[in-house]
Amino acid sequence: MSKIWANSGDSHLVEPEDLFTQALPAAVAARMPRSEKDPDGRWETLHIDGKQYRRRLAGGNLVDADGKSVDERAPGANDKELRLVDLDQEGVWGEVVYPSIGIWTSSIEDPVLLRAGCRAINDWAIEYQQSSPRYVCTASIPLLEVADAVAEIERAAGLGYRCAFFPVAVPAPELGWNREAWDPVWAALEETGMVLGFHIGTEPIDADSTTGLYFRGPGGALMNYVETTYGGQRAVTKMIAGGVFDRFPGLKVLVSEGGATWGPFVADRLDEAYRQHGVAVRPPLRRLPSEYLYEHVYASFQHDRSAPMAMTAMGWRNVLWGSDYPHLEGTFGHTQKTLHELFDDVDPESRTRITVGAFAELFPHVPPAPESEY
Amino acid sequence: MSKIWANSGDSHLVEPEDLFTQALPAAVAARMPRSEKDPDGRWETLHIDGKQYRRRLAGGNLVDADGKSVDERAPGANDKELRLVDLDQEGVWGEVVYPSIGIWTSSIEDPVLLRAGCRAINDWAIEYQQSSPRYVCTASIPLLEVADAVAEIERAAGLGYRCAFFPVAVPAPELGWNREAWDPVWAALEETGMVLGFHIGTEPIDADSTTGLYFRGPGGALMNYVETTYGGQRAVTKMIAGGVFDRFPGLKVLVSEGGATWGPFVADRLDEAYRQHGVAVRPPLRRLPSEYLYEHVYASFQHDRSAPMAMTAMGWRNVLWGSDYPHLEGTFGHTQKTLHELFDDVDPESRTRITVGAFAELFPHVPPAPESEY
Numbered sequence: 213m214s215k216i217w218a219n220s221g222d223s224h225l226v227e228p229e230d231l232f233t234q235a236l237p238a239a240v241a242a243r244m245p246r247s248e249k250d251p252d253g254r255w256e257t258l259h260i261d262g263k264q265y266r267r268r269l270a271g272g273n274l275v276d277a278d279g280k281s282v283d284e285r286a287p288g289a290n291d292k293e294l295r296l297v298d299l300d301q302e303g304v305w306g307e308v309v310y311p312s313i314g315i316w317t318s319s320i321e322d323p324v325l326l327r328a329g330c331r332a333i334n335d336w337a338i339e340y341q342q343s344s345p346r347y348v349c350t351a352s353i354p355l356l357e358v359a360d361a362v363a364e365i366e367r368a369a370g371l372g373y374r375c376a377f378f379p380v381a382v383p384a385p386e387l388g389w390n391r392e393a394w395d396p397v398w399a400a401l402e403e404t405g406m407v408l409g410f411h412i413g414t415e416p417i418d419a420d421s422t423t424g425l426y427f428r429g430p431g432g433a434l435m436n437y438v439e440t441t442y443g444g445q446r447a448v449t450k451m452i453a454g455g456v457f458d459r460f461p462g463l464k465v466l467v468s469e470g471g472a473t474w475g476p477f478v479a480d481r482l483d484e485a486y487r488q489h490g491v492a493v494r495p496p497l498r499r500l501p502s503e504y505l506y507e508h509v510y511a512s513f514q515h516d517r518s519a520p521m522a523m524t525a526m527g528w529r530n531v532l533w534g535s536d537y538p539h540l541e542g543t544f545g546h547t548q549k550t551l552h553e554l555f556d557d558v559d560p561e562s563r564t565r566i567t568v569g570a571f572a573e574l575f576p577h578v579p580p581a582p583e584s585e586y
Numbered sequence: 587m588s589k590i591w592a593n594s595g596d597s598h599l600v601e602p603e604d605l606f607t608q609a610l611p612a613a614v615a616a617r618m619p620r621s622e623k624d625p626d627g628r629w630e631t632l633h634i635d636g637k638q639y640r641r642r643l644a645g646g647n648l649v650d651a652d653g654k655s656v657d658e659r660a661p662g663a664n665d666k667e668l669r670l671v672d673l674d675q676e677g678v679w680g681e682v683v684y685p686s687i688g689i690w691t692s693s694i695e696d697p698v699l700l701r702a703g704c705r706a707i708n709d710w711a712i713e714y715q716q717s718s719p720r721y722v723c724t725a726s727i728p729l730l731e732v733a734d735a736v737a738e739i740e741r742a743a744g745l746g747y748r749c750a751f752f753p754v755a756v757p758a759p760e761l762g763w764n765r766e767a768w769d770p771v772w773a774a775l776e777e778t779g780m781v782l783g784f785h786i787g788t789e790p791i792d793a794d795s796t797t798g799l800y801f802r803g804p805g806g807a808l809m810n811y812v813e814t815t816y817g818g819q820r821a822v823t824k825m826i827a828g829g830v831f832d833r834f835p836g837l838k839v840l841v842s843e844g845g846a847t848w849g850p851f852v853a854d855r856l857d858e859a860y861r862q863h864g865v866a867v868r869p870p871l872r873r874l875p876s877e878y879l880y881e882h883v884y885a886s887f888q889h890d891r892s893a894p895m896a897m898t899a900m901g902w903r904n905v906l907w908g909s910d911y912p913h914l915e916g917t918f919g920h921t922q923k924t925l926h927e928l929f930d931d932v933d934p935e936s937r938t939r940i941t942v943g944a945f946a947e948l949f950p951h952v953p954p955a956p957e958s959e960y
Contacts, residue, residue, distance in 0.1 A: 275865055390805045431764045431827025433866040434875065437859035438823045438852060442816055449812045453805025471855055473900075477847035478812060480890035485811035487889070488915045491649055492807040501808065515861075516854035518900045525899030526847075526892045541862045 214585040215303050216551040219571035219578070221512030222411070222468035222534030222542075223307040225340060225349070226290050227333060231313070235332040244329050245316040253281065260319050276540055285545065286538035292343040299346070302547035304535050305581035306571060308468065308512075309349045310377055310411050311337065318379045318416050323356040330354045330364055338371045348575050350377035350409050358393060362400045369404035374575055375466070376406045379414035380443035389447055390454030402462040407574050412444040412470040444470035445478050448509045452482060455495045457504040464574060465509050469536055472511040472519040476526035479505040506530070510570055514543055515550055524562045532570045588959040589677050590925040593945035593952070595886030596785070596842035596908030596916075597681040599714060599723070600664050601707060605687070609706040618703050619690040627655065634693050650914055659919065660912035666717040673720070676921035678909050679955035680945060682842065682886075683723045684751055684785050685711065692753045692790050697730040704728045704738055712745045722949050724751035724783050732767060736774045743778035748949055749840070750780045753788035754817035763821055764828030776836040781948050786818040786844040818844035819852050822883045826856060829869045831878040838948060839883050843910055846885040846893040850900035853879040880904070884944055888917055889924055898936045906944045 228234075232241040243261040250256065258265040275281050288294025299305070311333055320326040330352040341349040351368035353376050354360040365376055387393060401408055427435040444467040457463060482501030486493055497504070506527070512534030513519040523531045533554070536542025543550045555563045568581045602608075606615040617635040624630065632639040649655050662668025673681070685707055694700040704726040715723040725742035727750050728734040739750055761767060775782055801809040818841040831837060856875030860867055871878070880901070886908030887893040897905045907928070910916025917924045929937045942955045 276862075277864065386803075388801065388803060390801070390803055390809065392804065427762065427764070427824070429760075429762060429764055430766065430829065430869055431824065431867075433863050433868070434827035434856055434859045435764065435820075435823055437863060438819070438855050441855060445812070446809075449809055450801070450805065453808035455804065471851060473851035473854065474848070476892035476895075477845060477851065477890070480847065480887075480892050481812050481815060481845055482808055484889045484915065485808045488650075489807050489811060490651060493805075494807070495804055513854075515858045516851070518850035518854050521850075521895065521899040525895040541858065 213548055213552065216548065216555065216567065216584045217303050217305050217581040218533050218535075218547075218551055218567040219306040219581060220304050220535040220537065221308050221466060221510070221532035221571055222514075223309045223537045224289075224312060224539060225309050225337065226312040227336060228290075231336050232329070232332055235335060236328055240325065240328055243322075243325055245313050245319070247313070258316055258319075260316060261322060261325060263319075265316075265319065276545070282538050282540060289538035292340060296344060296346070298537070298544070302535065302537070302544060303551065304537065304547060305568070306346045306348060306575065306578040307535070307537070308375055308409060308466065308571075308575075309337075309340070309347055310409070310468065311350065311352055315377075315379070315411070315414055317352055318355070318383065318414060321356070321383075323354065323360060326354040326356050327360050327364070331367075334364070334368050334371065334373070338373065341372065345577070345579055348375055348578060349373065350375045351406075352377055355379075355382050358396050361397045365397070365400040365404060365406060369406055374406060374577065375409045376401060377409050377411060378447075379416065380410050380412060380447040381415050383416040388450050388454075389456070390450040392454070394456075395459065398456055398460040398463055402460045405462075408463065408465045410444050410447045410465065410467045412467065413440045415443050441470040441474065444511070445474050448505065449478060449482065452497075452501050452504045455497055457508045458498050463508060466532070466574060467509065467511040468534060469514070469541070470511060471516050472513040472528075472531040473516060473522045475505060475509065475511055475528045475530070476522055479528070510574060514541065515554075517554065520554060520558045520562060520566055523566060524558060529565060530570050531566050533567055587922055587926060590922065590929065590941065590958045591677050591679050591955040592907050592909075592921075592925055592941040593680040593955060594678050594909040594911065595682050595840060595884070595906035595945055596888075597683045597911045598663075598686060598913060599683050599711065600686040601710060605710050606703070606706055609709060610702060614699065614702055617699055618706075619687050619693070621687070632690055632693075634690060635696060635699060637693075639690075639693065650919070656912050656914060663912035666714060670718060670720070672911070672918070676909065676911070676918060677925065678911065678921060679942070680720045680722060680949065680952040681909070681911070682749055682783060682840065682945075682949075683711075683714070683721055684783070684842065685724065685726055689753070689785070689788055691726055692729070692757065692788060695730070695757075697728065697734060700728040700730050701734050701738070705741075708738070708742050708745065708747070712747065715746065719951070719953055722749055722952060723747065724749045725780075726751055729753075729756050732770050735771045739771065739774040739778060739780060743780055748780060748951065749783045750775060751783050751785060752821075753790065754784050754786060754821040755789050757790040762824050763830070764824040766828070768830075769833065772830055772834040772837055776834045779836075782837065782839045784818050784821045784839065784841045786841065787814045789817050815844040815848065818885070819848050822879065823852060823856065826871075826875050826878045829871055831882045832872050837882060840906070840948060841883065841885040842908060843888070843915070844885060845890050846887040846902075846905040847890060847896045849879060849883065849885055849902045849904070850896055853902070884948060888915065889928075891928065894928060894932045894936060894940055897940060898932060903939060904944050905940050907941055
């Protein structure tokens with residue numbers, strides 16, 4: 213089978229267990245997120261600043277069709293060099309790399325602790341990024357205080373980050389992404405040229421809840437998986453509706469792992485609301501909502517056979533493929549099969565745009581991917 | 587401009603104010619849903635069995651670009667004969683017609699009261715349906731007791747109903763549509779050949795909440811409008827994930843007013859979950875989830891320019907157009923302009939399928955629409 217090379221808009225790293233104890237004073241490190249796995253490996257308890265959270269292990273909660281966990285199927289995923297061997301084998305070139313423990317920083321409630329934690333994670337991950345120009349690591353941003361967020365965005369940009377990881381929602385419901393209180397944050401991202409990377413499934417959770425389990429009963433695994441996509445759609449809906457892209461026209465947003473076919477759908481739905489409910493819409497926008505989505509928003513998918521048509525038939529050029537490596541929802545072990553199934557019947561211009569071009573537009577500093585062979 | 591005729595998968599009636607007092611004993615009628623409008627006409631208070639609910643008026647909460655409310659722009663919408671004049675003028679042939687006050691029956695908590703209310707609404711609406719073969723009215727079903735639901739489905743089918751209106755969720759969270767407790771209801775729909783019609787925006791509400799307002803602040807109107815679509819997607823996701831279509835292969839489901847482009851997207855997302863999370867999926871399904879969605883689920887949209895491509899590019903043949911007449915979210919007054927914008931560049935077979943064919947498949951008893959002129 214001929215080889216297709218693709219960039220990934222969605223990949224992951226797991227931070228080393230001793231990251232916080234190595235980087236921070238013992239008293240501070242002890243309050244940082246720490247995972248404790250159940251003996252059966254299916255659940256973990258996260259200890260965060262004196263509170264405990266239970267969750268199924270993200271990606272590691274399951275095994276693949278061969279009975280292998282994430283650690284077993286991709287043992288090199290967390291090694292700077294072995295990871296490149298996996299990527300070369302799969303045909304993945306550049307990667308947007310999200311944190312793992314860093315996702316849980318959104319459950320920290322003390323701004324001082326959060327600031328220290330994000331700095332420690334970012335100081336570690338930038339070394340990973342520096343080991344290969346193919347890694348686009350994402351900076352964790354302390355979002356409890358706007359001033360802290362701005363400061364860490366600027367510091368991270370200075371370190372070399374090109375993408376900031378944001379959860380799809382913050383713990384304070386009065387601080388949705390539609391609120392003007394975030395304007396200094398958008399300004400900092402725009403000025404530093406950082407892409408805003410929303411990863412789905414990162415809604416804040418209550419200490420006594422079990423994250424990711426919205427539904428129970430028959431079909432629960434399927435229902436909960438579908439539900440995870442809506443948070444990413446909401447995040448960009450809020451930014452568009454709040455007029456963020458009128459005020460910050462240089463801002464680019466990537467929604468990772470939530471699929472891509474929803475883009476034209478949400479764009480059309482926003483336009484219908486804007487025209488039919490016009491008298492109730494505030495603030496007024498300079499252009500139709502769909503224009504902001506088509507221009508400023510990008511999204512990555514793994515297997516969705518309809519996703520290429522969001523570009524080829526519906527005209528949304530910001531569709532990215534993503535591997536979700538090394539997670540079980542991703543394509544590791546069958547990347548080439550998936551890429552061929554998705555793209556063999558797609559015209560070359562669209563195929564190039566989705567597999568490598570949209571990513572290259574967001575991260576032009578990454579060297580070009582090798583030519584695909586057909 | 588040449589005339590395009592289309593069937594509508596989403597239209598509305600308003601029941602007369604004296605429906606319950608005419609049909610029921612005074613003590614029962616007094617507990618039924620009753621609307622009281624604010625003097626400014628923007629909000630209403632619904633009195634239901636001693637409780638009060640505040641809401642913005644559905645469709646009537648707003649005015650169109652000419653400053654007209656629903657009552658002012660389509661004064662004939664509730665008159666059996668004048669309505670046909672409007673439909674002829676707009677180029678709308680057959681219609682799935684949802685109730686208005688009937689939607690609020692899902693807030694009744696007393697099964698005996700609910701049973702009486704649904705019977706009264708259905709006895710009234712069937713007369714409306716009988717006035718023209720173009721009206722496909724939807725039967726309101728008492729869902730507090732499974733046995734009541736089954737009995738009213740069978741009674742409604744006997745009266746001549748071909749479609750049952752269901753809210754996208756019931757008040758009891760332990761009774762999601764994925765639960766086997768609903769099997770007698772699915773069986774009754776399948777045996778009677780009734781189409782199940784979910785109308786979006788019908789989630790049950792708490793007595794002290796304001797329905798339809800999920801978000802506040804800048805952009806709230808747009809954000810809330812997008813949010814309403816997800817309930818319809820969840821409803822069919824639950825049915826597919828729960829294996830309903832394996833057990834009831836004759837069942838057909840229509841999701842009205844929520845758009846249609848989400849169909850292929852949800853199908854792909856379900857397939858990804860089914861394959862990648864396979865070991866956690868219960869019950870196992872006989873086919874891939876997408877096959878049930880593509881075969882058993884239909885959806886209607888009004889203006890979405892991407893919706894025809896859900897069929898032409900993504901292969902989902904169950905896309906229906908809908909007018910949402912007489913609501914402000916709909917196309918009244920610009921139906922022909924909208925139909926031409928949507929379909930002038932669509933191949934004839936797909937255009938026919940979306941404008942009239944999918945509807946005719948669900949409701950073959952409706953006489954065929956006049957030929958469109960191009």
